[in-house]
Amino acid sequence: MxxxxxxxxxxxxxxxxxxxxxxxxxxxxxxxxxxxxxxxxxxxxxxxxxxxxxxxxxxxxxxxxxxxxxxxxxxxxxxxxxxxxxxxxxxxxxxxxxHDSHQQVSRILPVIKPQSFLVRTREQLSEAGVNKDLTPFYYEHLNSDLIVLYVLDTPQSAQYLTKAQVKALGLSATHLRALANDNLQMHWQQTDAKWVVFSQELQGVLTLSKRDFYAASSLLAQPDWSLAALEEGWVFFMPARDHVYLVPREDAFAMSHISALVKDIYKHNRHAISPYGYMFDAGKWVRYSPLKAVEPSDG
Incomplete structure (x- = not known):
């Protein structure tokens, strides 16, 4: 009430x-x-x-x-x-x-997964004789490649929130995302995670200072907003949950090197997410297209 x-x-x-x-x-x-x-x-x-x-x-x-x-x-x-x-x-x-479950609410964090995660889960449910359409956990589509799930993060484990648990919270999807993003912001403060230069050779490329379970979720809430807005001029790569890279769109040399690195990580990491980069366009995160990114403006 x-x-x-x-x-x-x-x-x-x-x-x-x-x-x-x-x-x-x-x-x-x-x-x-x-x-x-x-x-x-x-x-x-x-x-x-x-x-x-x-x-x-x-x-x-x-x-x-x-x-x-x-x-x-x-x-x-x-x-x-x-x-x-x-x-x-x-x-x-x-x-x-x-909230009645204040401690639990403060531990809800967002996790980004590939759409294939849904496919694998449904296959596992089908093999277990469960209706594959009854996916137990709550999720939201971020784009055609990615989904957002929510976990209850405890010292012992990170458990995906079910649809029933989310319903019990009584929050809209917008407010749930805002809550989880705020908790993630606190997580960055507590772990002292920062954007740092990737290498001497690639000075324009940034990566997180720590390998973190929630690294890929920095797409949703950055560790450091003093950085020029992530949406403005950057391509975000997340080949695996603990590997993320920010690359300036106009830096062709850096883009070539990081793209090759990302594909290799994606191929060999058991927690792979995506081999693609993503850019912010018309209010949404979409797969990066070099041709679209350099398309000349009218006039």
């Missing part, structure tokens, strides 16, 4: 924000979020730590670190209107603070 009330109050507040003449700065976005979050979540206090970084304090004790990087990034790129970005984040924070 609380979830529906929070969504209703947030929805009533946000339309008035759209009068902003230009894109809000990080500081303005942070201040606006604090103002609206304290109105909707009246029992929770918010303190601004830095731009896009707040601390939420509950009256009964307990604290939640709130990062607005993903929400601001979505708004800045025009993927969400201002009111949707703020509203979605408020709903997510409420779930993180007040």
């Amino acid at each position: 609380r979830k529906h009330w929070v969504m209703l109050v947030a929805a009533c507040l946000v339309p008035s924000w759209e009068g902003a003449a230009s894109t809000l700065t990080r500081g303005e976005f942070t201040a606006l979020f604090e103002q609206e979050a304290e109105t909707v979540l009246a029992d929770t206090g918010f303190d601004i730590v830095d731009e896009l970084h707040l601390r939420a304090n509950k009256p009964g004790g307990g604290e939640l670190i709130v990062f607005l990087d993903n929400a601001y990034h979505s708004y800045e790129l025009g993927q969400q209107p201002l009111y949707e970005a703020i509203q979605s984040k408020i709903v997510v924070v409420d779930a993180q603070l007040n």
Whole structure:
């Protein structure tokens, strides 16, 4: 019941924000979020730590670190209107603070898998005499090559969330993705993962500083938003779950070398994901096409 009330109050507040003449700065976005979050979540206090970084304090004790990087990034790129970005984040924070299974909610992380993962799973179900159409875990299509699943990450294991578990959370697909991406942002903070230069020979290519189970998921939430937006000028390669590379689209030398490396990793890694690169186009992650990328503009 609380979830529906929070969504209703947030929805009533946000339309008035759209009068902003230009894109809000990080500081303005942070201040606006604090103002609206304290109105909707009246029992929770918010303190601004830095731009896009707040601390939420509950009256009964307990604290939640709130990062607005993903929400601001979505708004800045025009993927969400201002009111949707703020509203979605408020709903997510409420779930993180007040969900009956708070500890579990804070451990939900996104995982990217190839579409072939579904095929293999259904084949295994069919061999076991189970209806192959009853895929037990919850998933979303990212594009024609990739899907997004959600796992409950614990020190002992990472368990895929089932459709029943996701339904019990009471979150929309949009809010579930935002929640998982926020948790992933916290994971990067805790593991101190960063984008680093791949090699002296390929100075323009970036890779993660750590081999990580969730490395491929950095497509959804970056470890470091101070980097020029991933969507602008980069091709993202994820040949395996713990191998990722960012390559400038215009660097033909780097693209040739990394493409060959990616194909080799994909061929030999037991956790392979894709031999292709992906670029952000018209609001979606699509398979990189060199011809399309260098197509001249009109005029």
